[in-house]
Amino acid sequence: MEASPSATIIYTHTDEAPLLATYSFLPIIQAYASKAGVQVETRDISLSGRIISQFPDRLTAEQRQPDALAELGELAERPEANIIKLPNVSASIPQLKAAIKELQDQGYDLPDYPESAQSAEDREIQAKYDAVKGSAVNPVLRQGNSDRRAPASVKNYAKAHPHRMGAWSADSKTRVATMGHDDFRSNEQSVVLEADDTLTIEHVAADGTVTVLKEKLPVLAGEVVDGTFLSVSALEAFLAEQIAAAKADDVLFSLHLKATMMKVSDPIIFGHAVKTFLPALFEKYGEELASAGISANDGLGWVLSAAEKLPDGEAIKKLVADGLASGPKLAMVDSDRGISNLHVPSDVIVDASMPAMIRIGGHMWGPEGEEADTLAVIPDSSYAGVYQTVIEDCKANGAFDPATMGSVPNVGLMAQKAEEYGSHDKTFEAPADGTIRVVDSAGNELIKHEVRTGDIWRACQTKDAPIKDWVKLAVTRAKASGAPAIFWLDEGRAHDANLIKKVNTYLAELDTDGLEIKIMAPAEATAYSLERIRKGEDTISVTGNVLRDYNTDLFPILELGTSAKMLSVVPLMAGGGLFETGAGGSAPKHVQQLVKENYLRWDSLGEFFALAASFEHLAGFADNARAQVLADTLDRATGTFLNEDKSPTRRVGGIDNRGSHYYLARYWAQELAEQTEDAELAAAFKPLAETLAGQEETIVGELNGVQGSPADIGGYYRPDDELAAKVMRPSKTLNEAIASL
Incomplete structure (x- = not known):
């Protein structure tokens, strides 16, 4: 009988290292959950899956797949969402x-991405x-606001086993450069x-010609609507100044943008x-x-690659050099391979790259593989001051001490x-000199x-409802934690001025007695x-969406060495729950290592935390008591996992992601037994707990024995399921033990 929606958890099928880890961990989850009457299903929201879902008319019946993202978007607005x-x-x-190229090579009849869409077909x-x-x-999916924090077990582990921090010098030349005028913030x-x-939204040219840029933009009462622009002439002048400054100061030039999330504006800035x-x-x-369809927005790497096919390719490469x-x-990004900060717009993402630079003493890696002081260029000034403030603090006070430092959990709008x-x-x-304006239905500007x-x-x-929910969530977290x-x-x-008015209004409607709340x-x-x-005290940052992203990388990377070990809960406004498992910024390098030497160092700790919160x-x-037992025992097992130091090591020879899943499964089975x-549940897990403990040497030997040689997973963006499962589940003993459940 099919499980009801209320007894179903959706575990998303995504990309890169997290996807590969899923081939190993999901069978364990499904086996354990089944004992609580919980069905764990997958939905493919990977990049390749999203691409395939857009072109059913061009694909065979076997190749087609539904738009899982749209399905989950609808589910997120229902109370049973999990x-x-x-x-x-x-x-x-x-x-x-x-x-697209990989899918085409796999036999999917997909069109090329049109660089310059001229025809109606290309535009479609x-x-x-x-x-x-x-x-x-x-x-x-994010139909709720974000509650992101380091679980106590992770924080305690970080204090007991502090990660290495680079030393800061008071005379470090590292600094942040930002425009401060003619940018998004100032305009x-x-x-x-x-x-x-x-x-x-319309553009009015100098001659009065009106071009509609966006029509039918629905808004609700109380909604905050913003408009702004960044001047490209000011941007280019700013960039030229910083290039000259970096050379004069003999520091590395480094551009920090968010060309993934800010998928329209930031690639353009990158191209400039x-x-x-x-x-x-x-x-x-x-x-x-x-004319050859080569855009600087795609990065220097794309220019160099495409130049190979041009008549003047050698001359182009010489001018680049x-x-x-x-x-x-x-x-x-990779000095050994000559991949620079300007090669690929998605390689250097500000929320991951800046904390990493700060963590190692204000350094990035130079062309010769050396660490060096850096001029960090963040063109828009909206949030650049956050990083400059941290840099100034480190110059004055030295590196932070993970063994004693406090935490900065986040409540994000x-x-x-x-x-x-x-x-x-x-x-x-x-499109031309003129005016861009937003007008209402009555024609008012x-x-x-x-x-x-x-x-x-x-x-x-x-929208107003999310703002009100965000303020309420902030007060809830302040009460629960006791932190400001x-x-x-x-x-x-x-x-922000408009948000401040709303925050003050909604705070007045809530019980904030005894709480320290500031703006x-x-x-x-x-x-x-x-x-x-620096005093070891915690402070909740209550932020908008971009700062949510920045802060939930910045502070965890300084505190824990990674942002992948955070508990990230999104209480959906309709009553359901979205449980996020951490950041994936290092995932590409992990896949490269797996393919090269059959070793995946991805840490699934974020998945463990999200799964426990999901069960709870x-x-x-x-009203599923067994699901609560699964949640409680998984929490305790994760604590043991951390105390026993069973996270993946970085190099071949130690346990990798697959070995970490074995130990988590073992400790979880022991806790359940x-x-x-629930005596019946304990009896069901007792044989498994005994097998996993008794067969440790055999299982670890089978898992580690495959390391050191190349692994074939059949694709980067769309691995072959059979090949990937074979690579990620190499222990026959472990597989049989889980299947026996």
Whole structure:
């Protein structure tokens, strides 16, 4: 009999290392959950799966698959939702093209991504691909606000086994450079809608010609709508200044953007940086590259690869080499392979790259594989001050001490495509000099900007209900933890000024007696939190969507060495639960290591935490006592797992992801066999616990014995299920033990 929705957990099938780990861990989850009457199903929201779902008419019946993301989006708005979301690829254009090529090679009749869509057919194809690129998943599933924190077991482990931190020097040259004018922050305008309406975004050229950029933009009463733009002439001047400054100061030049989540604006900014760094190349061959469909927005790596097929390819490569040699040293992604900060827009993601730089003493890696001080270029000034404040603190006080430092949990406003991450369908390059404006259904002008050709204009929406829910969640967490809750809002920024009014209104409706709740601008809030961190004190950061992303990498990487060990719960506004398993920024390197030497160092600790929270939520929703037993025993097993240090090691010879799953399964079975709440459940798990403990040497030998040789998984973006399962489940003894359950 099919399980009812209330007894079902959806475990998402995603990408890269988290997907490979799923082949190993999911059979364990499904076997254990079945004993509680819980069905664990998968839905394919991987990049390849999202691509395939867009083109059913071109594929065979066997190749077609439904739009699982749309299905889960509908489920997220129902109270029975219980979704465990693993990290997925937020595809940049180069990643999207690579995934399309791999699928084509696997026999999928998919069209190429049209660089310049001229025909109606090309525009339709481009629209379908645009629907899956960037962070297509998160805005659909995140129908609630974010509660993200380090579980006590993780924090205690980090204090007992502190990770290594690089030393900081007071005379470090590392700093952040940001525009501070003519950028998104400084040009922002914001309005609060008094009534439900439908808005229009339009461009008015100098000659009066009106071009509709976005029609039928529905808004609700109380919704905050923002519009802003970044001047490309100011951007290019800023970038040129920073390139010169990096060379003069003899520091690495490093650009930090979010070309995945900010999938429209940031690749354009990235392209301007590539052009500004290599002016001679684009002055001489810009038209030839453009006519061949080669865009600087896709990165220097794409330019070099595509140049191989051009008549002037050798001359282009020489100009690139000359430009790199004459400019400042570039920060590198992989110095051994010559992959620089400007090669691929999705390689250096600000929320992961900046904390990593701070963690190792303000250094990044240079072209010769050496650590060096860095000029970190973050063009828009909205949040750049957060990182500069941390750098200044480290210069003054030295590196943080993970053994004693406090924590900064986060309550993030992200429901219903809140703020910048919902701007993709409302971001445009100005087609000509003129005005871009937002008008209501009566023709009233709400927002207006004078723009020049190529300026990057965007609008954002933040609905009132998520704001109210966010404030309530912040108060709930402050009460539960006893820590101060700081709203990171800048009264000098138009959007934040409107949010501050709403925050004050909704705080007045809640019981905040005895709670310390403050509103501070981001840089000020950073300094306040750092002062407390150094005293070992915790401070809740209550932030908008982008700072949610930044803070839930910044502080965990400093505290724990990684952001993958966080508990991330999204209480959905309809009553269900979304349980996220951590960040996936290092996932690509993990896959490369697996393919090269059959070793996956991905740490599934985030999955363990999310699964326990999912079982606990299900226990309450479905009145399933056994699900609560599974949650409680998994929590205790995870504590043992940490204390016994069974996380994957970094190199061949130690236990990897597969070995860590064995130990988790073993400790979990032992806890279930020894618990006294459910005698029948204990009896069911006792034989398994004995087998897993008694066969440790055999199982670990089978798991580790495959290491050291290449592994064939049949694809990067779409592995072959049979091959991947074979690679990720190499222990016959463990597989038979789990199957016996």
